[in-house]
Amino acid sequence: xxxxxxxxxLSNLSVSPSVxxxxxxxxxxxxxxYIIPALLTIIIVCNFYKGRGKQGKRIPGPRALPxxxxxxxxxxxxxxxRMEVWQKVYGPITRLSILGKNVLFLTSTNIISELxxxxxxxxxxxxxxxxxxELCGMDVLHPMTQYGADxxxxxxxxxxxxxxxxxxxxxxxxxxxxxxxxxxxxxxxEDTARHLxxxxxxxxxxxxxxxxxxxxDDPQVLLAEEMMALSEYxxxxxxLVDFLPILKHLPSWVPFHRRARYFRAKINEMMxxxxxxxxxxxxxxxxxxxxxxINMQKFDDGKSKHTETLIKATAAAxxxxxxxxxxxxxxxxxxxxLLHPSVQSRAQDELDDVVGRDRLPCLADRPKLxxxxxxxxxxxxxxxxxxxxxxxxxxxxxxxxGYMIPxxxxxxxxxxxxxxxPEVYASxxxxxxxxxxxxxxxxxPHHAFGVGPRRCPGADVAFTQLFLQxxxxxxxxxxxxxxxxxxxEIIPEVKFGGxxxxxxxxxxxxxxxxxDGVERLFSDA
Ligand code: HEM
Numbered sequence: 472x473x474x475x476x477x478x479x480x481l482s483n484l485s486v487s488p489s490v491x492x493x494x495x496x497x498x499x500x501x502x503x504x505y506i507i508p509a510l511l512t513i514i515i516v517c518n519f520y521k522g523r524g525k526q527g528k529r530i531p532g533p534r535a536l537p538x539x540x541x542x543x544x545x546x547x548x549x550x551x552x553r554m555e556v557w558q559k560v561y562g563p564i565t566r567l568s569i570l571g572k573n574v575l576f577l578t579s580t581n582i583i584s585e586l587x588x589x590x591x592x593x594x595x596x597x598x599x600x601x602x603x604x605e606l607c608g609m610d611v612l613h614p615m616t617q618y619g620a621d622x623x624x625x626x627x628x629x630x631x632x633x634x635x636x637x638x639x640x641x642x643x644x645x646x647x648x649x650x651x652x653x654x655x656x657x658x659x660x661e662d663t664a665r666h667l668x669x670x671x672x673x674x675x676x677x678x679x680x681x682x683x684x685x686x687x688d689d690p691q692v693l694l695a696e697e698m699m700a701l702s703e704y705x706x707x708x709x710x711l712v713d714f715l716p717i718l719k720h721l722p723s724w725v726p727f728h729r730r731a732r733y734f735r736a737k738i739n740e741m742m743x744x745x746x747x748x749x750x751x752x753x754x755x756x757x758x759x760x761x762x763x764x765i766n767m768q769k770f771d772d773g774k775s776k777h778t779e780t781l782i783k784a785t786a787a788a789x790x791x792x793x794x795x796x797x798x799x800x801x802x803x804x805x806x807x808x809l810l811h812p813s814v815q816s817r818a819q820d821e822l823d824d825v826v827g828r829d830r831l832p833c834l835a836d837r838p839k840l841x842x843x844x845x846x847x848x849x850x851x852x853x854x855x856x857x858x859x860x861x862x863x864x865x866x867x868x869x870x871x872x873g874y875m876i877p878x879x880x881x882x883x884x885x886x887x888x889x890x891x892x893p894e895v896y897a898s899x900x901x902x903x904x905x906x907x908x909x910x911x912x913x914x915x916p917h918h919a920f921g922v923g924p925r926r927c928p929g930a931d932v933a934f935t936q937l938f939l940q941x942x943x944x945x946x947x948x949x950x951x952x953x954x955x956x957x958x959x960e961i962i963p964e965v966k967f968g969g970x971x972x973x974x975x976x977x978x979x980x981x982x983x984x985x986x987d988g989v990e991r992l993f994s995d996a
Pocket of ligand 1: 613614615616788789790792793794796855859886919920922925927928930
């Protein structure tokens with residue numbers, strides 16, 4: 472499961488399901504044909520009147536169609552790029568109105584900070600989707616929990632699992648996964664992208680559940696992917712009940728209720744199965760230390776079912792949210808090194824000076840590797856893995872800069888635009904780690920992990936993973952272009968997918984050992 476993709480589905484208002492291998496049985500597909508036009512008419516007319524009479528300056532945006540509003544303007548792919556275009560036409564706030572849902576697209580650091588940080592008490596909720604959250608039970612998953620007591624409780628659990636000082640306890644796990652990555656890359660360099668992906672999933676699952684290391688096609692990885700597909704389908708399947716919540720009171724035999732029960736059971740099974748295994752191990756006294764085993768011993772079984780559910784859901788969020796984002800960032804790192812050989816060489820020189828060739832780098836080396844740190848900050852700026860933050864919602868109407876933002880507006884913040892702000896970054900499209908020269912401290916000097924109380928709770932562990940992977944790879948391998956039949960280097964065009972997690976499209980490259988005998992550094996993996 473990817474909770475980033477999963478939660479990102481909150482932003483998809485498309486009425487056509489995007490997950491094609493699952494049965495297409497939304498209410499749109501399974502209801503007598505006369506009901507849908509009738510209901511749509513009711514919604515549209517209600518929303519038309521709801522949208523009238525708002526006060527304040529009009530927030531600019533594409534022209535809306537009568538009644539339907541901006542339904543056809545919704546950017547289902549490449550949202551970051553689309554928001555860049557709108558910014559040039561409409562300025563830093565663009566408004567769409569889709570079937571009565573108000574959506575604001577924000578592209579300015581000042582505005583996003585003003586709303587998400589200074590007015591965070593109002594702007595930190597998530598949009599409420601009846602089908603996925605209420606009927607399928609996904610509201611308990613952290614990226615979708617509303618900003619309240621459960622949110623704070625889950626953040627507390629996350630802090631216990633993900634804070635930098637806790638991470639240091641996980642160093643041996645990271646080193647082991649890192650050596651497995653190097654050995655797999657050495658033996659099978661063509662599959663480096665899959666090895667990077669395996670690393671992230673395996674590390675997350677081991678940290679959360681204490682499972683043994685995973686292989687590339689491990690059923691656990693496949694299970695996580697199944698949950699992602701299912702969750703995306705629940706979120707983006709075009710469920711009419713999301714637009715007309717009164718439909719949830721229809722009898723339980725109607726198709727969308729049946730489907731919701733199926734999803735709820737599946738999601739519950741996927742959250743509970745590994746949890747149950749850990750529980751057995753804890754009772755048998757054989758459980759290795761993990762987020763789940765440590766937390767399980769902290770609550771009184773039977774008396775705090777709600778706490779148990781929160782911990783279970785937190786565990787699922789940690790392993791689900793980390794895998795595809797981390798894999799996207801490490802693949803972008805490989806692309807950046809391929810395209811910028813001089814940056815790669817400089818980072819390798821730094822590693823050779825600090826670490827030498829008798830051992831692998833470790834986390835303790837990080838303060839002595841400022842150039843490598845800057846390279847990775849620049850990777851996350853140049854190719855933000857999550858180009859648009861998970862949608863926020865305001866729980867109250869707010870007046871801002873002469874505009875009236877109605878209650879329950881969906882707010883989309885473009886991290887892509889923040890990372891390309893020409894007033895902050897000279898030549899923003901250029902990959903230039905030196906732009907961060909002089910930055911002190913460990914914290915990322917930009918907003919790739921979001922802004923305000925809903926900023927990514929996995930930021931530290933994500934950066935630690937990326938740092939270790941990059942340091943290991945650069946210490947042992949040279950990343951260089953493939954050659955065509957005429958011997959000419961193939962320099963790939965930079966292309967990224969348009970999904971909510973921004974993955975570089977597959978590109979050719981060669982991983983060569985930097986010196987003979989490098990494998991002795993990871994042969995015990
Ligand atoms: C390079 C990797 C990653 C990037 C770029 C990233 C970025 C983000 C962003 C932009 C958000 C949305 C913030 C918002 O809504 O305002 C987010 C949320 C989240 N991230 Fe990450 N993330 C990464 C890795 C991870 C990892 C490794 C974990 C878990 C260990 C994680 C767990 C989460 C969770 C649970 C949320 C939801 C937070 C909430 O709703 O309050 N992420 N992330």
